[in-house]
Amino acid sequence: MPFLLVFVSVLLCAGVSGKTVTGQFESEAARQRSGQFISTFMFRGDNGLLVCRLENSPLAAEKESKLLLYEDSESDLENLSCSDRLRRAQFKILLTKDEHNLTIPHQSSPTAWRVWYADRYTCQESSFIPAHPSLAFTVLMLNSDSAGNPLDHFSAEQAGLISFYFLLLLSYFIAGCIYIQPLFHALRKGGPMHTALKVLTTALILQGCSALCNYIHLARYSRDGTGIPMMGSLAECWDMVSQVSMLYLLLSLCLGWTLTRGRKPQSGPLQWERSPTSTAVALGGVITLGVLLLWEQFSDSDHHSFHGQQSAAGLLLLALRVILTLLLASVLYTITSTERSTLKRDFYLCFTKGSVLWFLCHPVLFLMSAIFDEHQREKVVTIGVILCQSIAMVILYQLFLSRSLYWEVSSLSSVSLPLTMSRSSHRGRY
Incomplete structure (x- = not known):
């Protein structure tokens, strides 16, 4: 966009x-x-x-x-x-x-000095x-x-972040080597979930780019205490675009399917159905999130992906995430309560878990960080949010690409679909 x-x-x-x-x-x-x-x-x-x-x-x-x-x-x-x-x-x-x-001089605990x-x-x-x-x-x-x-050169609240980003990149690389080919074949086949899979994959790639830029910046920072400022800014940029992409995906799927449900029958759960109302709501949420993210960046002179939320923009951003969580949960509850198919109900419940985890992890971790020492809070929020959002992406991938659920969604069956949730002993059934 x-x-x-x-x-x-x-x-x-x-x-x-x-x-x-x-x-x-x-x-x-x-x-x-x-x-x-x-x-x-x-x-x-x-x-x-x-x-x-x-x-x-x-x-x-x-x-x-x-x-x-x-x-x-x-x-x-x-x-x-x-x-x-x-x-x-x-x-x-x-x-x-x-x-x-x-x-x-010796201090009993890490202390910030101006x-x-x-x-x-x-x-x-x-x-x-x-x-x-x-x-x-x-x-x-x-x-x-x-x-x-x-x-x-690392301040106490930054210690250990470079090791975390290295392990995160290593995990991305290993997962990419295992699943890149079957995922590419799944994207080429198309189907009703094709657009959702493309947006989800784009958000995951952007998150990986953010981690790579952060690691390059911190690796240089460890040697000279300055790093590569452009890499730090690019990391924030990729992370924000990833956040906005996921918001657009989740809102479009939930609202688009719900608002068009009364007008025509649905052949599968959570297909990407566009309508003027759903598009307006999704774009409104995207623009609001983008404005708050930019505002937050300029409210904090020390730039990093997840801020201390001490500014008005940061607090509004947390409130927006909570509101979006409640909105998605209420929409999916409405869908689930009227659905008779047990398989589709399980699909919606799993989708709800991934969506809620994506949006609610940041506010919850921010509140939990209050029980930690000052020098640990930023690391708790940063590492926790990245891990939770990565887990949420894995949940959504498993949901969209699982053979047992994909049959119900697209009426297609393939033994080559990656990230299956069914056991290998049951492959003969498909």
Whole structure:
């Protein structure tokens, strides 16, 4: 759909911040905000290291430049005066040399720290700021690796994600080698579920592309703390298009079949029946989801596929998923309650499980993440949502391609259909 092309053009313009931060210390920016914000990093507890490198250390010494570190739990910093904020810093690094190293002391649990810059002009609102050359810097924030050396660029809430994406890609590759040929034959045969299978396959491929882009970005990030920002943006883009494609598929199947049911008989369950009403509802849901996804991306400066849902867009997105779950469940309940065929009823119930799992996993995991520590919440949501949605896709594939149910749907039978739910000992019956 043309609307989906907006994702690519917008997201490629969005930046992705890393934990190797380069830029310029600006006295004017520090004065306006009572300090220039540099970055946030969650140190795991032992052997954490902050490194600051300057290109003009004499100028930094002349301006009395310094880095300030605050625990992220210090939420009342905005309400403090400039001088009080500078005094509240737990650590201060006077920038007088080309390179400064600060070892973070032992912490009982992972703690997020915010890094700010200030100088002699920060709290002097009436003083004139001389025209100095730019003060370029590079700040590295490192956790300890498996050997205990401070070489790990990943913040505590990101640790382990690269291994997860590697295993996910490996699973996709193995499943693709096993099922790509029979799935291709099934798609070539056509039938009433042909469009649904194409959309489902497209959504799965997009999810795989998102995982691949995330892995490439994180693999580079592990070496330099910056990664490949374009790959991170592409991962978000593919994930959003996959989400929208699945929403269009599920709404079209449920609403299209239900709204046309009274006008003509159905030869099989959940055929793709188009009507103006069903198309309007499906497109309305797709556009709403797309707008909220884009809004959420711009509400969070740190871009990743599943956000902390602390913005209004994130909360509305969760609410939309719950509403869609209730809508699909009510539609499928109406279908199931009036269906006399036990086989078709089982088909609808299994379809309901896959649909509900796809939409409801994100809100449920977001609520469950509250019981975990802060550094584990993002990983719980990210890994949990991807696994649940992958399981939902497998459920739908099994449902659409199973020989025993496909006979009822399309009046066709084939021993070559993949992902069958019937046992091999029963193959002779078909």
